[in-house]
Amino acid sequence: MKATPTARQRDRAATEERIVAAVGVVLARNGFGALGINAIAREAGVDKVLIYRYFGGLPELLQRWGSSGQFWPSVQELLGDDDEAVRALPLPQRYALFFDRFIDALRARPLTVEILAAEVVERNELTAILETEREQWGVQAEALFGGADFERMPQLRGITLLLVAGVQYLLVRSRKIRIFGGIDLQSDAGWAALKASVAAMALPMLDAMPAAAGNAR
Amino acid sequence: MKATPTARQRDRAATEERIVAAVGVVLARNGFGALGINAIAREAGVDKVLIYRYFGGLPELLQRWGSSGQFWPSVQELLGDDDEAVRALPLPQRYALFFDRFIDALRARPLTVEILAAEVVERNELTAILETEREQWGVQAEALFGGADFERMPQLRGITLLLVAGVQYLLVRSRKIRIFGGIDLQSDAGWAALKASVAAMALPMLDAMPAAAGNAR
DNA sequence: CATTCTAGTCACCGCACGGTGATATGCAAG
DNA sequence: CTTGCATATCACCGTGCGGTGACTAGAATG
Numbered sequence: 001m002k003a004t005p006t007a008r009q010r011d012r013a014a015t016e017e018r019i020v021a022a023v024g025v026v027l028a029r030n031g032f033g034a035l036g037i038n039a040i041a042r043e044a045g046v047d048k049v050l051i052y053r054y055f056g057g058l059p060e061l062l063q064r065w066g067s068s069g070q071f072w073p074s075v076q077e078l079l080g081d082d083d084e085a086v087r088a089l090p091l092p093q094r095y096a097l098f099f100d101r102f103i104d105a106l107r108a109r110p111l112t113v114e115i116l117a118a119e120v121v122e123r124n125e126l127t128a129i130l131e132t133e134r135e136q137w138g139v140q141a142e143a144l145f146g147g148a149d150f151e152r153m154p155q156l157r158g159i160t161l162l163l164v165a166g167v168q169y170l171l172v173r174s175r176k177i178r179i180f181g182g183i184d185l186q187s188d189a190g191w192a193a194l195k196a197s198v199a200a201m202a203l204p205m206l207d208a209m210p211a212a213a214g215n216a217r
Numbered sequence: 218m219k220a221t222p223t224a225r226q227r228d229r230a231a232t233e234e235r236i237v238a239a240v241g242v243v244l245a246r247n248g249f250g251a252l253g254i255n256a257i258a259r260e261a262g263v264d265k266v267l268i269y270r271y272f273g274g275l276p277e278l279l280q281r282w283g284s285s286g287q288f289w290p291s292v293q294e295l296l297g298d299d300d301e302a303v304r305a306l307p308l309p310q311r312y313a314l315f316f317d318r319f320i321d322a323l324r325a326r327p328l329t330v331e332i333l334a335a336e337v338v339e340r341n342e343l344t345a346i347l348e349t350e351r352e353q354w355g356v357q358a359e360a361l362f363g364g365a366d367f368e369r370m371p372q373l374r375g376i377t378l379l380l381v382a383g384v385q386y387l388l389v390r391s392r393k394i395r396i397f398g399g400i401d402l403q404s405d406a407g408w409a410a411l412k413a414s415v416a417a418m419a420l421p422m423l424d425a426m427p428a429a430a431g432n433a434r
Numbered sequence: 435c436a437t438t439c440t441a442g443t444c445a446c447c448g449c450a451c452g453g454t455g456a457t458a459t460g461c462a463a464g
Numbered sequence: 465c466t467t468g469c470a471t472a473t474c475a476c477c478g479t480g481c482g483g484t485g486a487c488t489a490g491a492a493t494g
Contacts, residue, residue: 010460010471033338037452047473052453120337120389121250138398158414161398165390166383172337173382181355181378197375201422208421227441227490254482264443269483 016054018044023065028111032118032126059125066129071112073105075140091149092206096199098144099163103191106171117172159205163198170194233271235261240282245328249335249343276342283346288329290322292357308366309423313416315361316380320408323388334389376422380415387411 022044026035037058041048055061078101079086086097106112112130119127142150150157174185184190239261244252254275258265272278295318296303303314323329329347336344359367367374391402401407 012471015471031338036450038450048452049454049474050472053471058452117337119393120334121248123393155414155417157399158411159418161400162380162383162387162411162414164383164398165386166379166381169382169386169389170379172386176336176340181381182374183378194375194379197372197379200372201376201418204421204425205418208425229441232441253480255480265482266444266484267442270441275482 012054015044015046015050019046019051019054019061020065020068022046023061024069024111027114032114032121062125063129066126069111070133071109071115071130072133072137073102073109075137075144077105078102078141079144087144091145092199092202094145095202095206096195098141099167099198100195102164103167103195106167107191113171113175116168117175120172153206156206167194229271232261232263232267236263236268236271236278237282237285239263240278241286241328244331249331249338279342280346283343286328287350288326288332288347289350289354290319290326292354292361294322295319295358296361304361308362309416309419311362312419312423313412315358316384316415317412319381320384320412323384324408330388330392333385334392337389370423373423384411 019040022040023035026039026043030039037048037051040058040061041051051058051061055064076083078098080101086094089097115126115130118124119130170180170185173180178184178186183193236257239257240252243256243260247256254265254268257275257278258268268275268278272281293300295315297318303311306314332343332347335341336347387397387402390397395401395403400410
């Protein structure tokens with residue numbers, strides 16, 4: 001009479017899956033700050049000791065979870081299906097399109113934004129995931145423009161970096177606040193306005209910068 | 218023989234001061250995550266019960282600390298002493314100068330950057346400080362350009378917002394990482410490159426945007 | 435000297451956390 | 465059927481946290 005409270009089904013693979021899934025749930029619901037052994041085990045409906053047994057500990061579990069999804073958009077995703085068409089676009093339009101798709105891709109990944117926020121506070125297994133994914137991405141994304149443009153316009157890299165950083169910051173902030181600098185960060189309209197601003201600025205800047213550039217390849 | 222371990226000096230004003238000062242020390246050394254009653258009391262060399270007695274609790278203490286310094290640069294600081302000269306500058310140069318000084322002002326305030334990072338995670342008494350200071354600032358800073366320019370160029374607000382956000386993001390990230398997108402965020406040279414990029418981009422953009430603008434007032 | 439505030443000290447509570455050892459239980463091979 | 469192993473459970477530990485009640489000691493007042 002001591003125990004036997006239904007005694008779970010003894011299926012290790014399934015249990016592991018539940019634990020890994022619980023990571024995402026807790027992260028999405030309670031944020032990174034509440035992401036601990038106890039919370040995950042509770043969410044999965046599983047004894048926390050199993051996390052230690054199956055994964056070794058929280059770090060390993062987070063790695064496992066991280067390798068179970070794509071958290072950073074691939075360059076292919078930014079290109080879309082019309083691969084060739086995008087590559088043929090004049091530089092300013094290509095530049096604007098890049099930000100368009102970059103914003104959309106990140107807005108569609110709330111968990112990525114959550115990790116992005118966690119990166120601010122500390123460096124851990126989760127943030128390492130994004131770092132590695134982003135590293136390759138940076139190289140490929142630059143190739144999308146044809147690095148030649150970057151060579152010709154040394155100032156372009158700084159501006160692009162600031163804009164990319166700005167997008168990430170606004171995304172992270174949009175989790176907690178709605179209006180920032182007069183723009184609604186939680187609405188499509190707000191982000192559309194930002195996209196339009198980038199487009200409007202890309203044209204004169206890219207035309208003027210290297211004496212005469214405009215088109216690419 | 219029970220006690221009398223020198224029995225501190227019974228000076229409430231001085232003790233309060235030590236406690237308030239300890240907030241800044243702990244925040245600077247261990248970051249926002251470690252900013253608690255125990256840590257502050259320990260740092261101040263004071264029993265934590267005094268924090269409750271003198272201030273009521275952590276929130277009130279943080280408010281008190283927050284009102285004891287200027288955490289956001291005033292518009293006057295961005296203008297500098299040569300007030301009139303700056304106002305007379307052509308728009309692109311004024312725009313670039315604004316970012317120059319904005320970056321310098323924030324880089325000189327590590328505690329502000331720390332609060333900026335805390336804003337990402339949660340909203341509390343600390344972040345409220347920055348919010349209110351920043352609110353007034355936003356209005357005044359826009360006046361610095363003459364709001365007319367913003368009216369004439371609707372896209373300008375979005376770009377400016379993205380750049381300001383980008384600066385804040387890079388500052389926050391620079392606490393933990395050194396290189397970001399190929400730029401050294403912990404060196405003056407890195408930031409100088411970013412400033413140069415803004416300047417290089419401001420000229421063609423602001424010239425072209427409203428058909429014909431260029432100079433102001 | 436006795437009284438009364440008040441600044442400062444000490445000891446303790448409940449809680450949630452990360453982590454671990456011993457134990458019960460289902461499944462499958464011998 | 466028995467044995468052995470992997471799976472799941474329970475009970476417990478130490479630690480640091482925010483928070484509180486009861487105490488001690490100096491300083492001013494009569």
